[in-house]
Amino acid sequence: MKQKLEITEQDIFKFVFFKERLSDERLIYLEDNSYYKNQIKYYQTIKNGLDLATSDSLKMKIASKISAYKTEKIFFLYPRKYEKEKSNNEALIYAAKTADVPSKISTATFTDEDGKFLVRKVSTQSSTKLYIFSTVDELIQNFTIKILPDKEKITITNNNEPIELPGNIKIESIEIELT
Numbered sequence: 061m062k063q064k065l066e067i068t069e070q071d072i073f074k075f076v077f078f079k080e081r082l083s084d085e086r087l088i089y090l091e092d093n094s095y096y097k098n099q100i101k102y103y104q105t106i107k108n109g110l111d112l113a114t115s116d117s118l119k120m121k122i123a124s125k126i127s128a129y130k131t132e133k134i135f136f137l138y139p140r141k142y143e144k145e146k147s148n149n150e151a152l153i154y155a156a157k158t159a160d161v162p163s164k165i166s167t168a169t170f171t172d173e174d175g176k177f178l179v180r181k182v183s184t185q186s187s188t189k190l191y192i193f194s195t196v197d198e199l200i201q202n203f204t205i206k207i208l209p210d211k212e213k214i215t216i217t218n219n220n221e222p223i224e225l226p227g228n229i230k231i232e233s234i235e236i237e238l239t
Contacts, residue, residue: 065089077103077193137170168181178193186226194219200238202216203238207234208235
């Protein structure tokens with residue numbers, strides 16, 4: 061009988077972006093477990109979208125509409141849309157409200173225009189976790205994030221652990237400032 065592993069959002073990110081940084085045990089577990097299929101497919105879609113090249117003519121059109129010069133130390137992340145495949149056997153349907161009903165989880169993904177950063181928001185009614193990833197396999201150290209529209213600033217030493225915030229936070233965009 062296979063041992064059940066506790067798989068985190070970071071494990072799934074590494075599985076898609078940097079398989080060599082994932083232990084053999086977790087790699088095999090994720091390859092063999094269909095439970096994580098949609099999450100893996102989601103990150104693969106994000107990775108494929110980041111790999112698409114933007115034409116020079118489109119870059120010039122965009123640059124002509126930007127009035128201010130963007131510093132290399134501030135990155136603006138905006139939500140990415142993703143269409144999830146629907147599956148009939150993914151969730152249990154309860155006939156009556158019970159105490160065992162899991163809380164609703166909502167997710168969102170934010171990326172910058174260059175695809176250097178990816179922030180995954182995972183929220184329940186009582187808390188919000190922000191997983192901050194570098195798609196170029198860097199440990200991000202000593203940085204500040206600003207959550208918009210509330211303009212809440214959080215200073216972080218590194219991105220090894222997710223940021224946990226109380227409540228279900230509404231996020232329109234995120235700024236990452238490297239210090």
